[in-house]
Amino acid sequence: MSILQRIVRLILTMIATVLIGTLVTGMLVRLAPGFDVDAQQLDSRLGHESKEALREQRLRNADIAHFSIAYLGAAASGDFGMSLTLNRPVRELIAERFPTTLRIVGLGLLGGWLLAVVFAFSAVLLHRAAYDAATTTISSALLCVPSAVMALLFVLFRAPAQFAIALIVFPRLFRYARNVLANSYAMPHIITARAKGLGPVRVLCGHVVPVSAAPLLALAGVSVSIALGAAIPVEALCGIPGIGQLAWQAALGRDLPLLVTSTILVTLVTLTANTISDLVTCSLSPSRA
Amino acid sequence: MKYLRIFAIVLLSMVVIASLGAGFLSSAGYATQFREAPNAGPSSTHWLGTDQLGRDRFARILYGTRVSLLLAPAAALISTLLAALIGGVAGFVGGAWKRLATSLIDLVLSLPWLFLLITVRALLPLNVSPLTSVIVTFLLLGLLGWAASARVMCAWAGVVRNSDFVLQARATGVRGCRLAIVHVLPNLKPLLFAQFWISIPVFILAEANLGILGLGVAEPLPSWGSLLRELEDLALYSGDLWKLVPLVLLIVVVSSFELLLSRNEVSA
Numbered sequence: 067m068s069i070l071q072r073i074v075r076l077i078l079t080m081i082a083t084v085l086i087g088t089l090v091t092g093m094l095v096r097l098a099p100g101f102d103v104d105a106q107q108l109d110s111r112l113g114h115e116s117k118e119a120l121r122e123q124r125l126r127n128a129d130i131a132h133f134s135i136a137y138l139g140a141a142a143s144g145d146f147g148m149s150l151t152l153n154r155p156v157r158e159l160i161a162e163r164f165p166t167t168l169r170i171v172g173l174g175l176l177g178g179w180l181l182a183v184v185f186a187f188s189a190v191l192l193h194r195a196a197y198d199a200a201t202t203t204i205s206s207a208l209l210c211v212p213s214a215v216m217a218l219l220f221v222l223f224r225a226p227a228q229f230a231i232a233l234i235v236f237p238r239l240f241r242y243a244r245n246v247l248a249n250s251y252a253m254p255h256i257i258t259a260r261a262k263g264l265g266p267v268r269v270l271c272g273h274v275v276p277v278s279a280a281p282l283l284a285l286a287g288v289s290v291s292i293a294l295g296a297a298i299p300v301e302a303l304c305g306i307p308g309i310g311q312l313a314w315q316a317a318l319g320r321d322l323p324l325l326v327t328s329t330i331l332v333t334l335v336t337l338t339a340n341t342i343s344d345l346v347t348c349s350l351s352p353s354r355a
Numbered sequence: 356m357k358y359l360r361i362f363a364i365v366l367l368s369m370v371v372i373a374s375l376g377a378g379f380l381s382s383a384g385y386a387t388q389f390r391e392a393p394n395a396g397p398s399s400t401h402w403l404g405t406d407q408l409g410r411d412r413f414a415r416i417l418y419g420t421r422v423s424l425l426l427a428p429a430a431a432l433i434s435t436l437l438a439a440l441i442g443g444v445a446g447f448v449g450g451a452w453k454r455l456a457t458s459l460i461d462l463v464l465s466l467p468w469l470f471l472l473i474t475v476r477a478l479l480p481l482n483v484s485p486l487t488s489v490i491v492t493f494l495l496l497g498l499l500g501w502a503a504s505a506r507v508m509c510a511w512a513g514v515v516r517n518s519d520f521v522l523q524a525r526a527t528g529v530r531g532c533r534l535a536i537v538h539v540l541p542n543l544k545p546l547l548f549a550q551f552w553i554s555i556p557v558f559i560l561a562e563a564n565l566g567i568l569g570l571g572v573a574e575p576l577p578s579w580g581s582l583l584r585e586l587e588d589l590a591l592y593s594g595d596l597w598k599l600v601p602l603v604l605l606i607v608v609v610s611s612f613e614l615l616l617s618r619n620e621v622s623a
Contacts, residue, residue, distance in 0.1 A: 083462065210609040212560045213469070214567035215602060218586045295467035299564055303587075313470060317477040317570055325477055329470045337465045 069345055076341040083333055085138070146327040151319035156327045159312060164331070167301070167308035171293045174231025174300075178289065181232060182239035183282075190247040191266065201244075205237035214299035227304040234296040235289055242285055250277045280350040287340030294332050363611035370608055374424055377417035385418040386410065386575040396597075403597050406585060410575070416601055419577035423559055424608070426493040431554035433497030435504060435547055442505030446512025447539055456509060463502040469564060471499055476570045485576035492571050492578075496558045504550040508543065515542045549616070556612040563605060579605050 112120075140147065146156040185201050192198075208216075213234050220230040250256060256273045264272070294310075301310035309328050316325035373380060383389070383401075393409040395401055403412040445456030463471075472495065479491055515521060516539065524538050559579065565571035566580010567587075574581060582601040 079458075079462065079465075083465075086462075206610060206613060207606065210556075210560075210606045210613065211602075212563040212567065212583070212605070214564045215583055215586065218567070218583075222586075291465070291467050295469040298469045298473065299568060302568060313473060314568055317473040317568075318481070320477050320481065322477065325474050329466065329474045332470050333466050336467060340465060 069348065072341060072345060072348070076337065080334055080337055083337065084141075084330060147323040149316070149321055149324040151315060151321040151324070156324050159324065160309065160328060160331060163308050163312050166306060167294075167297055167310060170228045170300070170306060170308065171231060171290075171297055173228035174296070175235060175289060175293050177229060177232025178235030178239060178293070181236040182243045185236075185240055186243035186247050187270075189244050190251055201240070205240045208233055208237040212299075213296045214303060216296075217300045217303040220300075221304055227300050227306055230300045230304070231293050231296050234300075235293050238292055239285060239289055243282060246278050246281045247274065250274045253277065280347045283343055283350065284347045285343075286346075287336070287343035290339035291336045294336060360614055363614040366607060367611045367615070370420060370604070370611075371424055374417050374421035377414065377421055381411060381414035381417055383411040383414045385415045385577050387414070396595075403600055404595075407588070412597070412600070415577040415582060416604065419579055419582045419601070420604065420608075422489060422572065422576065422578045423562060423580075426489065427496075427555050427558040427562065428551075430493040430497035430500070430558045431551050433494070434500040434554050434558075435551045437498070437501035438504035438508050438550060439543065439547055441501065442508030443512045443539075443543055445505075446509040447516050447535055449513065449516060453509065453513070456505070460502050460506050460509070463499075464506070468500075468561070472496070472561065472565060473568070473570055475499060476565065481570070483573065485573045488571070488573035489576060489578070492562060492565060493558070496561055500554060500558060500561070504554065507550060508546065511546050512539065512543060515539050518542075552612065552616040556609045556616075559605070559609055559612075 137147070144157055146160075148154065149156050149159055152159060185205075189198050189201050213230075216230050216234055217227070220227060251274060253273075256269060256277075259269050259273050297308060297310035298314055299310070300306070301308045302314040305311075309332065313325055313328045313332075315321070316328065377385075387410065389395075389401070389405055389409040389411070391409070392401070392405050393407055395405045395409075397404050401411050401413065403416065406412055406415070441456055442460070445453045475495055476492070479495075483491065521534065521538055524534055529538065562571055562578060563580045563583055566578055567583050569584075571580040572578040579601060583605070585598055586602065
């Protein structure tokens, strides 16, 4: 598949995601318990005619197709509705919180990748069974800790939350990175280069990095998805006002417009990251295209 | 590694037996409140102390382990069956069905797992009975966790479909369901087992995350998620380290599954 085809596929997938997401939101909001009840109908100051008008308005919205089209039209103009729990426009809330999430997820990803690459390189280069066992045990133990517990431990230790995301991402990357590097170092041309006396830095920069870069970059998109998923417990439990905390509050308050819109946004970010990593991987290694 | 696996199997068996025998091992029920002894430390009556409401922590851990260890495999079974149905059938049929299934799988996989879980969980009423909340939580895990397994199944079913023995079977006139059941399905079985084992620890951890966030199993029924919520109130240097027992147990059980599944992955 050419790069242009991949970009077209990404755009089509994004459009499909937004369309499906907004339609599902509309339907969910419509089907949520209590949709057809308006608190205003209980207002004793309103007359019979006003209450009838309110009831008719509600009945018009009861048609799911009509409601979904209206919702989609509003969403197309950037109006994702009002948050039911915070009583503010969803668009405004997301614009306010998104930079915070991008910052902590970005720093967490950077930390996770640094840890994974450093430990993977050292494990492969040192080639010591004890060191290999120690790094594998640490990464396996971290894999067995739920993200929410990791966040709680960071709250207890008063440590920066982005490191929690780094420790959640690290074990998932480490195993793969170590295997990729170990396979690269076992390639015949790299063994020959080492046998000819090339220094470790030249072997690394000249031979290992070009071979390992493509498979490692292929994991970049997946790591974004892992980090964004980890953002919910980390932000919720560490009290960071980001998209993750917003989604959690929305879930507890069954605030569907806010919840589904934030999920769509996060999905779009993940899709973009996946496609960028895919495009870079293909340009580095055309045989994988 | 062989001894480690044996150790993991023994450990898991002990945990399962202890959780199934919770009624015999613990004198108190998971919801029984000892109102005179809230937040008590370990004693001969309460081996791991009591929680804020005076409930025996040991009993709650045993019952919670039972809930998580019985229902996570049930959810894994649902997700594996769905993966076999969607991925396996698409891979076997091929063509447009495969492209459609692959697009659907890609779309589901691009949704961050926890975002998807809490979104769908929020659609369902949160103030339900404890039993309903358990069923809803694990059913949700099973119904939403199929995509990664389906991708593997789809790829492998495609490989089996194009293999020589299937071609030979087609040449002898075997078609449709008979071809799928007699020739393709037996070759997918090892992969199905591997996906089933891989899903169990994933679902245990997902339930724990949901529980800590207050979207999992409802009180007073315990699960690892709801037991770990107690860590929110844990002052690390207070010396109440017995409160960490559920966390240690969770790590031990999930590690044991990780050790076991390496063998299944290899055999697959």
